[in-house]
Amino acid sequence: MDPYGLRRVVSPAGVLPQRAHRLDPDLPPGDDELAIDVDALNIDSASFKQISDAVGGDAARIGAEVAGIVRERGKMHNPVTGSGGMLIGRVREIGPRHPAAEDLAVGDRIATLVSLTLTPLRIDEVLAVHPEVERIDVRGSAVLFATGLWARLPGDMPDALALAALDVCGAPALVARHAPTGARVLVIGAGKSGALFCAQAMETLAGSGEVVAADLSEKALASLLAVGVVHRTLPLDATRGLEALQRVESAGGLFDLVVNCANVPGTELSTLLLVRDGGTVIFFSMATNFTAAALGAEGVGKEATLLIGNGYVPGHAELALGLLRKNPRLRKHFEARFVR
Numbered sequence: 001m002d003p004y005g006l007r008r009v010v011s012p013a014g015v016l017p018q019r020a021h022r023l024d025p026d027l028p029p030g031d032d033e034l035a036i037d038v039d040a041l042n043i044d045s046a047s048f049k050q051i052s053d054a055v056g057g058d059a060a061r062i063g064a065e066v067a068g069i070v071r072e073r074g075k076m077h078n079p080v081t082g083s084g085g086m087l088i089g090r091v092r093e094i095g096p097r098h099p100a101a102e103d104l105a106v107g108d109r110i111a112t113l114v115s116l117t118l119t120p121l122r123i124d125e126v127l128a129v130h131p132e133v134e135r136i137d138v139r140g141s142a143v144l145f146a147t148g149l150w151a152r153l154p155g156d157m158p159d160a161l162a163l164a165a166l167d168v169c170g171a172p173a174l175v176a177r178h179a180p181t182g183a184r185v186l187v188i189g190a191g192k193s194g195a196l197f198c199a200q201a202m203e204t205l206a207g208s209g210e211v212v213a214a215d216l217s218e219k220a221l222a223s224l225l226a227v228g229v230v231h232r233t234l235p236l237d238a239t240r241g242l243e244a245l246q247r248v249e250s251a252g253g254l255f256d257l258v259v260n261c262a263n264v265p266g267t268e269l270s271t272l273l274l275v276r277d278g279g280t281v282i283f284f285s286m287a288t289n290f291t292a293a294a295l296g297a298e299g300v301g302k303e304a305t306l307l308i309g310n311g312y313v314p315g316h317a318e319l320a321l322g323l324l325r326k327n328p329r330l331r332k333h334f335e336a337r338f339v340r
Helices: 045-054 059-073 159-166 170-178 192-205 218-227 241-249 268-273 290-299 316-326 328-338
Strands: 009-011 034-043 085-094 109-112 121-130 135-144 150-152 184-188 210-215 232-235 255-260 275-283 305-308
Touching: 034 045, 034 159, 045 059, 059 121, 059 135, 085 135, 085 159, 109 159, 159 192, 159 316, 159 328, 170 192, 170 255, 170 275, 170 316, 184 192, 192 210, 192 218, 192 316, 192 328, 210 218, 218 232, 218 328, 241 268, 255 268, 268 275, 268 290, 275 290, 290 305, 316 328
Parallel strands: 184 210, 184 255, 210 232, 255 275, 275 305
Antiparallel strands: 034 085, 034 135, 085 109, 109 150, 121 135
């Protein structure tokens, strides 16, 4: 048994796949591995933005850059942001000792719920790039280890819609755990994860407290307000800490829980300044510099609980999909903004 995929690490020797510089995606599937024919990659927002900015937003060059990273590393592991994404595809082969051997069948369509930074991957062809939804359609193959999480694609919604939600499905589960009754919650970033954080916060608070979204894009904020998943919005630039603090102090004061979903670097200080002493911060964004977050809290004398946004919380996939099922306006919002 090789539950963590150590045999696929090419270099450096002895590290786990996520830390490896290169994996071998071409070894024959092991008895405890799952082989997948890949249809699409959902690149995480921070990574996609970095690549897009680096190549001037050109779709073909974005696809070529992603294919180059995968060719070099045997996985989608952005060397600048350190992040990857997730994929959807069809089960090609199931090792007899894989934990899903009794649950899955060849041909089942699944989404992987572990990062592409540790998933052995080969891209044979880039078929299409969808910059507006950070998705790349490909023909390729991948391997899921015994410890790798997955979700069967639901039959009651299109794959692209399910992919958009499953890409950030850890978001609602985290806020369900950390938003106490009566809390004032601020979500920085009005993208996919931000929308799910807000929707779940409204449900968890059940009429108590307050849910506020902050973003530089007033259009994105207006969309969330129209969906009904926030009480109000705050247009602000989270890369400008003192300006953000002044904006918040003049609009109701500091928050009990601040969630960072921004897809740009340099937002750590704002996040810390906007939480009250004794409050909680969830850094869900992969653009976060966690050293800057820790030292920044010390530097501004902020006594708060800082949480790394673990993408896995038990039941997270069904919770995220459930939000779309029971909230038609949220589903329409996802279909309009994140499905192509």
